[in-house]
Amino acid sequence: MLLRTWVCLLAAASAGFAQPARRTVSLVVTGGIVVTIDAAGRVLSPGAVAIDGRDIVAVDTPEAIAARFSGRESIDATGQIVMPGLINTHTHAPMVLYRGLADDLALMDWLQKYIFPAEAKTVTPEFVRAGTRLAALEMIQSGTTTYADMYYFEEEIAKVTKEAGLRGVLGQTIIQFPVADARTPAEGLARAEAFIKQFAGDDLIVAAVAPHAMYTLDTATLTAARTLADRTRAPVLIHLAETADEIKTSQEKHKTSPAQYLESIGFWGPRTLAAHGVWLTPADLSILARRHVAVSHNPESNMKLASGAAKVVAMRQAGVVVGLGTDGAASNNDLDMFEAMRQAAFLAKLQTTDPRAVPAPTALQMATIDGARALGMDKELGSLEAGKRADVITVSMTAARQTPMFDPLSHLVYTTHGDDVRTTIVNGRVLMRDRKVITLNEAAVLDEARALAERVRAAVR
Ligand SMILES: [Zn+2]
Numbered sequence: 001m002l003l004r005t006w007v008c009l010l011a012a013a014s015a016g017f018a019q020p021a022r023r024t025v026s027l028v029v030t031g032g033i034v035v036t037i038d039a040a041g042r043v044l045s046p047g048a049v050a051i052d053g054r055d056i057v058a059v060d061t062p063e064a065i066a067a068r069f070s071g072r073e074s075i076d077a078t079g080q081i082v083m084p085g086l087i088n089t090h091t092h093a094p095m096v097l098y099r100g101l102a103d104d105l106a107l108m109d110w111l112q113k114y115i116f117p118a119e120a121k122t123v124t125p126e127f128v129r130a131g132t133r134l135a136a137l138e139m140i141q142s143g144t145t146t147y148a149d150m151y152y153f154e155e156e157i158a159k160v161t162k163e164a165g166l167r168g169v170l171g172q173t174i175i176q177f178p179v180a181d182a183r184t185p186a187e188g189l190a191r192a193e194a195f196i197k198q199f200a201g202d203d204l205i206v207a208a209v210a211p212h213a214m215y216t217l218d219t220a221t222l223t224a225a226r227t228l229a230d231r232t233r234a235p236v237l238i239h240l241a242e243t244a245d246e247i248k249t250s251q252e253k254h255k256t257s258p259a260q261y262l263e264s265i266g267f268w269g270p271r272t273l274a275a276h277g278v279w280l281t282p283a284d285l286s287i288l289a290r291r292h293v294a295v296s297h298n299p300e301s302n303m304k305l306a307s308g309a310a311k312v313v314a315m316r317q318a319g320v321v322v323g324l325g326t327d328g329a330a331s332n333n334d335l336d337m338f339e340a341m342r343q344a345a346f347l348a349k350l351q352t353t354d355p356r357a358v359p360a361p362t363a364l365q366m367a368t369i370d371g372a373r374a375l376g377m378d379k380e381l382g383s384l385e386a387g388k389r390a391d392v393i394t395v396s397m398t399a400a401r402q403t404p405m406f407d408p409l410s411h412l413v414y415t416t417h418g419d420d421v422r423t424t425i426v427n428g429r430v431l432m433r434d435r436k437v438i439t440l441n442e443a444a445v446l447d448e449a450r451a452l453a454e455r456v457r458a459a460v461r
Contacts, residue, residue, distance in 0.1 A: 022070045025052035026428060030062045032077030032394055033408050037084050037368045037383040041361070043408060049082060051390040054203070054428040059384050075423055075433070077394045081408050084383050085145025085391035085426065086337040087371030089296035090237075090275040090325030092151045093161075094123070094131025096138065097452055098330040101460065107243050107305045114460055115330060119152075121459035123180035127452060128153040129160050134449045135335060136164035137440050142336045142418025145391040145426045146371070146381060148273065148296070148325070150210040150237050152181040155195050158205045165431045165439045167391065169375050170195075171210025171237040174225055176217050185221040189228055196232045204427060206235060206375075213239040214258045215249045219265050226267050233271075235376060240274035240295075243307045247279050259284035268293050271376040275325060276301075277315065278308040285318035294321040294374035297366065299343040301327030309351040312344065312358060323374035324366045336418035341367050345413055360413040390428040396420045 027050075034047030036059055048065035050058040058065060095115075102114035128151065139147060146167040149157060154172040161168040172195045173179070174188035182188035196207040209232075211217050211225040229236045241247065241258050254261040259280060262268060268291035277295040280288070288295065297310050315322050324344055326335045341363040348358035358366075372382025380389045397405055401415050424432040431439050 020068075022068060025050050025057055025069045025071055027051040027073045027075070027390075027425070027430070028065060028069055028071030029075045029077050029082055029392060029394065029423070029425075030065060032080040032082040033397075034059060034384060035081055035083040035364075035408055035412070036385065037365065038385050045408075046078075047082065049384055049390075049392060051392070051425070051428050054389055056384060056386055056388050056390045056392070058386050073430075075394065075430075077423070079398050080394040080396050080422060081412060082384070082392060082394050083412070084368045084381070085393050085424065086143050086367045087323065087375070087382065088139070088144045088147040088325055088335065088337055088340075089273060089294075089323035089371050089374050090298055090327055091135070091147055091149055091335060092328035092330075093135035093147070093149050093157055094128045094151055095328030095330045096135045096335070097122075097127065097131040097449060097456060098328075099333050101330060101456060103304075103333070105305075107307055108245055110305065110331070118456055118459045119180065122452075122455050123152055125153050125156045127455075128156045130445075130448045130452055132157045132160040133164070133440060133445045135329070136161060136166055137437060137442060137445050138329075138335045139166060140164065140424045140431045140437050140440070141421065141435070142334075142338065143393040143395065143421035143424060144335065144337050145393065145424065146375070146377075148208075148237060148375060150212070150239075150275075152179055154191075154207070154210075155198060158195070158199055158202075158207070162202075162204050163439065165204075165426050165429050167204045167381075167389075167426055169206045169208055169235055169237070169377075171208035171235075173210045173212055174217065174221060175212040176221065185217065185224075189221070189224055192225075193228055193232065196234050206377075208235040208237050210237040213242070213246070214262055215246050222262070222267050223265055226269055229271075230269060235271040235273065236269065237273050238275070240277055241279040241284065242276035242302075243305075244279060257281060257284055259287055263287045263291070273323070273374050275327070276307065276310065278302055278310045280311070280315070282314070282318070285315060285320055289319040294323060296323050296325040296374060297344060298325045298327040298340075299347040300340060301331040303343065303347065304331055304333075309347055311351070312348050313352055316362075321370055321373045322366055323371035324363075334418075337367050338412070338416050338418050338420075341413045360407075360409045363413045364409055390425055392423075392425040393421050394423040396422050
């Protein structure tokens, strides 16, 4: 008895001496179910995340984090899931201003009769800034922390993205016909190069080259876009094999598929992300796998425009990395990545008649770590692990539709909406807390968008 008391006293004393001083960090998120999306698929229930500056410094149990760290700020995530921010691998942010302008049309009709004419009359730097503010507000509110974009005046999109605090892989669009920010593709290429130089080394913005598609560009411009990307080490974003029309055009003009035509001209290279890939053949997939070209799957846009069902299971089996995207809000009609996850799972099941196709954990991976891989940023993003950037969201799990909860991963994919996100953190900075967006004036952003809608309406009258 006496001996045991001695041992206890000794243990207590040595624990007291050995206790290192707690490290002060900028932020501790504690108390929620932490879904890490790390390689082991660790889920800590409850767990905590310590953040210092722009980085995650530790992910552990609340007790272990409290023993090692004291946060200057803390967020109580009780009743919530804490997870990596979502990565939208394909959108056109300012197109939120064309949301609901023209629905229920095939891609070519929709583009040629509504979107291209509206863009010709409305796209200005001011319009692009207002659209990006609205898109950023929606993304922050629905838990997207990184997005890949292809549009015009991309430097304006980059400035607003930085102000909002979001992370972006932003591609200056190059297209054959005259557009708002370039009369010729050569001008578009020059703009892309200036944009890449302007944002070199930026903490939040990765500037990319975005040749629109093989059916809207000639061979010389496509190869010039690749050369520019190689010279500047910038990522490349392109649309690929989106519709049956594109395949037909490619067969008529080049006697081969879009992916094989692009292979034949030496277009494929590192850090390249092809959006859609609905009509890729097994031969196309082996080219993309060999060239390490990733695909952005956009199930909602593909369904709404009736473009077809991308063969996601076959892509993944062929070794192609598949991220998830919303596409522009004019063909979705929102930027909610929770809905994109759910529809990706449902569409794969319908397409294969196999309910095991794209299970919840796979959909979740596609929206996080595989999105990061698709953008060549998986060392920094896509999971909650020490050393990665602190892009973190908390998601409430207390709504009627989320009750009861047996499996957090199932709930994230099958019942959760973007509106359930409570906190959005990018690069260690809190952009939204308890659904209050801190970096944007919500009322002003909405007013500005409503005022610009008049200009859009007049453009297609
Ligand atoms: Zn697109």
